[in-house]
Amino acid sequence: MGADSLQHAADKITRLCAEPRDLVSLWQQSTEVLASAVPHFWAPCFYTLDPVSLLMTSHFQAGLEEFPQEWLASEYYEVDVNKIADVARSPTGISTLYDATDGNPSSSPRWHRNMSMGGDQELVARLRTRSGEVWGAVGLYRAPDEPRFTEPEKSFIQTIAPALAEGARCALLLGQAREPEFADSPGLLILDDHWELESATPGVDRWLSELPDGDPDTGRLPSSVLTLAGRVLHLAENPARTTDIPVSRVLSRTGRWMVLHGACLTSTGDRRIAIIVEPANPSRLYPLLMSAYGLTEREKDITKLVLQGASTSEIAAELVVSAHTVQQHLKSIFDKTGVHSRRDLVGKVFFAHYEPRFRDNERRALHDQPLRGEPWRS
Known part of the structure; x- marks a missing residue:
């Protein structure tokens, strides 16, 4: 597709995102535009993320009503590349499985799962607003023997990502306003x-x-x-x-x-x-962590960064503390949450507080109900 056609597609995506609509409709109509702008296998997989933790709260892919449980487990427990939270935190906010494996995608367990569904090339891009909040991600795939995603195609995805992020945020807010669950x-x-x-x-x-x-x-x-x-x-x-x-x-x-x-x-x-x-910035993660595990304010700050995938040095730099202090807090966090590693902490928080919301949103999508963006609160 030429530059003029890509610009026309980007303008159409921006117009779609500018008018409030329910999230599933936004993803469906965006899928139609993406199909012509960036050829791909099957359909895009859209995700919403909690901007506080970068954990998934929903997905939508035409023809895949239920996200396989083993895929969720691999996303949060398995050692692999091209994970959504890692891409969301990366400098560019976009990654292909080919690039992430230095041209050897078959070395990734993720590639083998994709191939089992008929997809080979994988592109993952974050959906981040211009103000810096990550509200989602999108995955695109190509069948075996299809060409790799080109730089103009990647640039197009990066161009429309802020509009899609704003559209997702607005759709989630609209759904919460029309069907309020909580006092806030x-x-x-x-x-x-x-x-x-x-x-x-x-x-x-x-x-x-x-x-x-x-x-x-x-x-x-x-x-x-x-x-x-x-x-x-x-x-x-x-x-x-x-x-x-x-x-x-x-x-x-x-x-x-x-x-x-x-x-x-x-x-x-x-x-x-x-x-x-x-x-402004309602953080439902913090009271959740306090009520469930009794974390201190500093422990909550560190847990949030761990969930996002930050390293010890990154956490120390952001909170202006020593790496030793971070490790001491992590030991206390592990004790309170009953885990033994960062990966176990991420998995426990996701499957206890986000996976129920993820599955609830699958049911909501089937029954034309608005999707929710906050973690599950029992």
């Missing part, structure tokens, strides 16, 4: 093109009351909501700027930061504005 779930406002409130999800008044100069009792919307609505409409009238993502960060009355996401809805023919309101 995001809220959704729908405004008409005159910026009048048309509808809202239950509980959104609590978030609005935290925003400066808003008054839910009188119906007056906060200025931060109205300002973002104006940006959404302006971008909708200037399609050449569809790569812009309308997001704002606001300090609430209680002193915590709130994040507002905006998008234009046109599916009904009448232009409407969707505003999603949520607390």
Whole structure:
């Protein structure tokens, strides 16, 4: 495919991600675009990741309703290359199995699993927003004897990755707002093109009351909501700027930061504005680790980095402590969680708190329910 065609495909992906839709629909429609832009075997495998831990929370691949259990076990317990968390943390955010094995993919257990399904070449790319949060990954495959992925094809995937990440994040937030499970779930406002409130999800008044100069009792919307609505409409009238993502960060009355996401809805023919309101950087991993294992604040910080795949030296540098201190904390973490190694720690946290969400999302996808992005909380 030529450069103009690839740019057209990238623009189409960006437009798909700019309008809120459920996650499965986003992956399905993105699959159609990818099929023409980057030829591949079967269908792309999309994943959502928890940006805090980089552990998988869902997958979607047309024709594969249930991800094989042994593949999950190998992802978190087996020594191999091209693993999703490793690619997510890499400098480029993209890797092929051919490159990761120095041209000898048959040396990887991952390659043998792929071949059992008919796939040979494997490309894995992270989906990271421009603000730096990794919300997912995508895997593409090619049949035996097909050519390797080219540099222009890799560049195309890297170009569309931020849009796909923003689209995934927005789809997850939209699903949580429409079907809230917890008290801290995001809220959704729908405004008409005159910026009048048309509808809202239950509980959104609590978030609005935290925003400066808003008054839910009188119906007056906060200025931060109205300002973002104006940006959404302006971008909708200037399609050449569809790569812009309308997001704002606001300090609430209680002193915590709130994040507002905006998008234009046109599916009904009448232009409407969707505003999603949520607390900034809600880390559901931390209370989970505290309640399940009684980790200290420092132990939670170290565990988060271990889950992401950081080495001892990387953890020490990020937390500004010595490598010896990291090792001492790791010993305490292992004792509290009942494991003996980093790999066992990652596997235990995934299969105890993320694999149930992963399987729940498979059921949700089959029943047209919104997918969830947070770890499982019993």
